[in-house]
Amino acid sequence: MSADFKITPLYDVHQGLGAKMVDFGGWNMPVQYTGIIAEHKNTRENVGLFDICHMGEFIVQGEESRDFLQRVTVNDVARLTIGQSHYSLLCNQQGGIIDDLIVYRIDRIKYMLVVNAGTKDNDWAWLNQQNTFGVELEDVSDHTCKLDLQGPKSREMLKRLLSYPDLDKLEYFHFIECNIGHLEAIISRTGYTGELGFEIYVTAHEAVHLWKLLMDQGAAYNLKPVGLGARDTLRLEMGYSLYGHELSIEHTPLEAGLDWVVKGDKEDFIGKKALLNKKAKGITQKLVAFEMTEKAVPRNGCKIMVDNTEGGVVTSGSYGPSVDKFIGLGYVAGAIMPESIGIEVRNKVYPARIVSLPFYKKGTVRI
Amino acid sequence: MNIPKELKYTKEHEWARIDGKVATIGISDYAQKELGDIVFVELPPVGTAVERDKEMTTIESVKAASDIFAPVSGKIIEVNNSLDEQPELVNKEPYGQGWIVKIEMSNANEAAGLMSAENYTKLVGD
Numbered sequence: 001m002s003a004d005f006k007i008t009p010l011y012d013v014h015q016g017l018g019a020k021m022v023d024f025g026g027w028n029m030p031v032q033y034t035g036i037i038a039e040h041k042n043t044r045e046n047v048g049l050f051d052i053c054h055m056g057e058f059i060v061q062g063e064e065s066r067d068f069l070q071r072v073t074v075n076d077v078a079r080l081t082i083g084q085s086h087y088s089l090l091c092n093q094q095g096g097i098i099d100d101l102i103v104y105r106i107d108r109i110k111y112m113l114v115v116n117a118g119t120k121d122n123d124w125a126w127l128n129q130q131n132t133f134g135v136e137l138e139d140v141s142d143h144t145c146k147l148d149l150q151g152p153k154s155r156e157m158l159k160r161l162l163s164y165p166d167l168d169k170l171e172y173f174h175f176i177e178c179n180i181g182h183l184e185a186i187i188s189r190t191g192y193t194g195e196l197g198f199e200i201y202v203t204a205h206e207a208v209h210l211w212k213l214l215m216d217q218g219a220a221y222n223l224k225p226v227g228l229g230a231r232d233t234l235r236l237e238m239g240y241s242l243y244g245h246e247l248s249i250e251h252t253p254l255e256a257g258l259d260w261v262v263k264g265d266k267e268d269f270i271g272k273k274a275l276l277n278k279k280a281k282g283i284t285q286k287l288v289a290f291e292m293t294e295k296a297v298p299r300n301g302c303k304i305m306v307d308n309t310e311g312g313v314v315t316s317g318s319y320g321p322s323v324d325k326f327i328g329l330g331y332v333a334g335a336i337m338p339e340s341i342g343i344e345v346r347n348k349v350y351p352a353r354i355v356s357l358p359f360y361k362k363g364t365v366r367i
Numbered sequence: 368m369n370i371p372k373e374l375k376y377t378k379e380h381e382w383a384r385i386d387g388k389v390a391t392i393g394i395s396d397y398a399q400k401e402l403g404d405i406v407f408v409e410l411p412p413v414g415t416a417v418e419r420d421k422e423m424t425t426i427e428s429v430k431a432a433s434d435i436f437a438p439v440s441g442k443i444i445e446v447n448n449s450l451d452e453q454p455e456l457v458n459k460e461p462y463g464q465g466w467i468v469k470i471e472m473s474n475a476n477e478a479a480g481l482m483s484a485e486n487y488t489k490l491v492g493d
Contacts, residue, residue: 020403031430032403035403035404035458036403036404036429036430037404037429037455038404229403229429229430233429295407295451296407297406297407297427297432299432318406318429318430319406319407319429326406326407346425346432
């Protein structure tokens, strides 16, 4: 590990568990504990615990906070009730994606933004630059830790630790503030796996305590710690985009299949004009999901061939343990999507079939 | 770390079991641990000529692809077809059911140039 990388409060815990570490987004994180496939499958069958302390959290508050967020994000903040969150994007004037994020409405004029680790500093600079509204911005990333608890058994397991009377009633993309043991936490019913699950926020110095509490409680539910390796295969099976792969400053939400996030009828926001223009003109490339029909592993950067000509690029690809197939996402040029494409792997082209998302169709995320 | 004494090794973490003119090749326990879950093994066609220390085939884990180098020169006479449906055999039994190819050696002297178990242990530690 180089001195340039940050570590989460759980670093020693990961070492103790024999985790294989990797450098990701400026952080030294666990990529696996017992094995990516075992961790992935266990999350879909039982429950998994993820150290996601590296993500960034900002607090936005003030009378103008709603107007500010309406301006800098593409989704409609006016629709958020207190205790509700939504998926959104920060776009620039050209409609290019600066980051994807979740916006939480904590109080009447107080919001929390949760952003990617690798883009956090950039997002912070951008938000401050755009703050002509006089809202109070606070970067609480260093004081905040997030652990993801995901899997069909997550709710049963978590219920018993809470001061909250009825976790069953917490709806998807809603959150509560309550105690886990004696720890104050925000428990959000959100996640990145496609399974029933929760993202739990605590202050950084409580993170190790929370981890231990959940590991102890989880023993009876087959809880396993999960690294970033399985986090990636889990999200890929659902077709969830990853910033730096499917999303970047070079892409607009329209190509990425995220037009549903862009609320074109709300008041003016950064990128609105560019996006409405693009929508009218039509996009020239589109994100597709594909399955290999001959065994080969598609990877980020592999060329996509359409009718024997280079017609696109793979943005994410791997083996999907729950679907037992080689799957991927990528951009394909053109207005009409072909049914089959070729993926170039080590100078040879292998056939693949375009499919609809999600790859894995039995996820429990909404139960 | 499992490093069977009767096998020979390379610095690229392949092992070779020499039986007369035939060398059975696989990757070491150290290598399979480093790579993680194997999801795909490219099996070269039987009859392919291979050259010592040159790239012979590719093995893929969930996260990355890795080259396998031929420890000895010769011709591939057999490949482990079980790896097609069960690539995880490389992780479970790297020295047994997870073998990858069998090479008929063109120069049996090359086997003498391979690393002993003792020296390979020094390379990868205990």
